[in-house]
Amino acid sequence: xxxxxxxxxxxxxxxxxxxxxxxxxxxxxxxNIIATAEGSAKVKLGKTEVIVGVKMxxxxxxxxxxxxxxxxxxxxxxxxxxxxxxxxxxxxxATEIARVIDRGIRESESIDVEKLCITKxxxxxxxxxxxxxINHDGNLIDAGSLAAIVALKNTRIPELDKEGKxxxxxxKNPLPVMHFPLMITVGKVGNKMIIDPTFxxxxxxxxxxxxxxxEEGKVVAMQKSGSVGLTDDDVDNMIDIAxxxxxxxxxxxxxxxxxxx
Amino acid sequence: xxxTDEKxxxxxxxxxxxxxxxxxxIEMEVGVIPNAxxxxxxxxxxxxxxxxxxxxxSLFPRHLQESESGIIQFKYDMAxxxxxxxxxxxxxxxxxxxxxxxxxAIEPVLFLKNYPKTTVDVFVEILQADGSTRVTAINxxxxxxxxxxxxxxxxxxxLSGGKVDDTLILDLCGKExxxxxxxxxxxxxxxxxxxxxxxxxxxxxxEETKQIIRNILHAGKEIYKKQVETLKRKYSE
Numbered sequence: 001x002x003x004x005x006x007x008x009x010x011x012x013x014x015x016x017x018x019x020x021x022x023x024x025x026x027x028x029x030x031x032n033i034i035a036t037a038e039g040s041a042k043v044k045l046g047k048t049e050v051i052v053g054v055k056m057x058x059x060x061x062x063x064x065x066x067x068x069x070x071x072x073x074x075x076x077x078x079x080x081x082x083x084x085x086x087x088x089x090x091x092x093x094a095t096e097i098a099r100v101i102d103r104g105i106r107e108s109e110s111i112d113v114e115k116l117c118i119t120k121x122x123x124x125x126x127x128x129x130x131x132x133x134i135n136h137d138g139n140l141i142d143a144g145s146l147a148a149i150v151a152l153k154n155t156r157i158p159e160l161d162k163e164g165k166x167x168x169x170x171x172k173n174p175l176p177v178m179h180f181p182l183m184i185t186v187g188k189v190g191n192k193m194i195i196d197p198t199f200x201x202x203x204x205x206x207x208x209x210x211x212x213x214x215e216e217g218k219v220v221a222m223q224k225s226g227s228v229g230l231t232d233d234d235v236d237n238m239i240d241i242a243x244x245x246x247x248x249x250x251x252x253x254x255x256x257x258x259x260x261x
Numbered sequence: 262x263x264x265t266d267e268k269x270x271x272x273x274x275x276x277x278x279x280x281x282x283x284x285x286x287i288e289m290e291v292g293v294i295p296n297a298x299x300x301x302x303x304x305x306x307x308x309x310x311x312x313x314x315x316x317x318x319s320l321f322p323r324h325l326q327e328s329e330s331g332i333i334q335f336k337y338d339m340a341x342x343x344x345x346x347x348x349x350x351x352x353x354x355x356x357x358x359x360x361x362x363x364x365x366a367i368e369p370v371l372f373l374k375n376y377p378k379t380t381v382d383v384f385v386e387i388l389q390a391d392g393s394t395r396v397t398a399i400n401x402x403x404x405x406x407x408x409x410x411x412x413x414x415x416x417x418x419x420l421s422g423g424k425v426d427d428t429l430i431l432d433l434c435g436k437e438x439x440x441x442x443x444x445x446x447x448x449x450x451x452x453x454x455x456x457x458x459x460x461x462x463x464x465x466x467x468e469e470t471k472q473i474i475r476n477i478l479h480a481g482k483e484i485y486k487k488q489v490e491t492l493k494r495k496y497s498e
Contacts, residue, residue: 034340034342036342036389037342054342055341055346055347079336079382080384083315089351134294135297168345
């Protein structure tokens with residue numbers, strides 16, 4: 001019933017919460033909210049609330065990149081965040097979310113991983129980005145991607161003591177974050193395109209395309225989801241929307257504002 | 262218990278400046294997760310727990326159902342970034358045990374017989390760990406259950422006690438927890454006068470053990486008051 005109503009509204013370019021089709025919900029960003037993490041952020045998109053914490057540990061480099069640090073993103077869809085989520089190891093959805101968040105950061109070459117080498121071929125910094133939804137009301141990928149890049153941007157690398165052990169009470173140099181990609185997910189239902197879907201809206205979407213865009217407007221990662229195919233015109237349109245909205249979101253963040261028209 | 266040369270108490274003051282019986286700064290909030298039926302966030306100093314309650318709701322798979330009673334499913338989980346060295350995701354043996362004892366700590370306050378075949382789900386996430394996480398989680402669970410409007414015989418108060426440098430203390434922080442001579446996490450029902458969680462590890466005389474329990478019961482009254490105030494605040498807003 002509710003789904004029919006949502007669809008009916010969308011036909012008239014209207015949404016349940018009164019937003020325009022290409023309008024974000026109110027956005028709030030808080031940095032450094034976890035005292036035990038080396039970097040962290042909380043992002044709210046309307047009623048969706050997510051936390052990302054960054055931990056820095058020693059790791060081994062991959063054989064093909066012996067002088068590069070390692071980035072690892074994981075997500076748990078905690079049962080606390082939604083009645084439909086159940087306990088247990090990360091399933092398809094959690095793994096997809098983690099990998100898509102990871103891809104935006106990795107492919108924008110956001111982190112200068114070569115600065116994270118401690119001993120070439122042996123010891124590097126592993127940067128763990130862990131995503132936890134607190135309340136799921138749709139669009140976890142965009143909220144999580146934003147929380148992840150804000151958390152990384154505010155991450156400080158712990159110092160090493162005389163014996164070479166990690167001293168987490170002394171967080172000093174900032175993590176070298178060179179780029180600030182933003183993920184914009186565009187949803188399609190019928191012939192309408194919307195951004196920042198709520199949980200209820202996600203249930204009626206035919207398909208979604210998540211697109212990570214850098215500050216220069218370059219597309220660095222994409223992920224299509226949903227069971228209905230997209231035409232090339234649809235994809236063109238979605239990319240244009242994502243690039244445009246990423247600029248708007250970037251400005252909102254820079255200006256420290258919460259909403260846009 | 263780990264050993265350290267560091268003194269835990271200097272001139273009557275603890276590492277963070279507290280006197281032996283002082284609790285850390287306590288913060289409590291309810292209604293923090295819109296999707297949940299009840300929720301809360303509780304901090305004791307740097308230890309922070311967030312809790313969601315869903316239910317009573319139908320329980321699946323069906324073979325878990327009790328025909329004459331509802332059940333509680335309690336999950337205590339530490340966020341990977343809640344500790345110094347990243348915790349591996351997924352339940353550790355420690356977390357599994359805590360989930361069990363914390364469930365038993367709150368079970369006596371619910372009227373589960375009134376909800377046959379259902380479950381009350383309590384999900385705890387420790388966002389920051391600096392000692393006494395299980396008792397912080399129990400305080401948060403008590404608030405979240407009350408926030409969910411689940412009928413309760415009493416609230417549940419959690420507080421830890423212990424011994425460091427020959428001194429009995431309350432509300433152990435992480436370092437005190439690591440290097441204490443003894444550590445006693447406890448939960449009780451303040452109006453019914455029942456102890457519902459009691460664990461201990463370390464080395465104490467019988468007299469010291471009894472004294473710590475009395476100290477916890479006494480200081481726990483303040484925590485009870487805070488819980489009541491927090492719930493009243495929500496309904497007066």
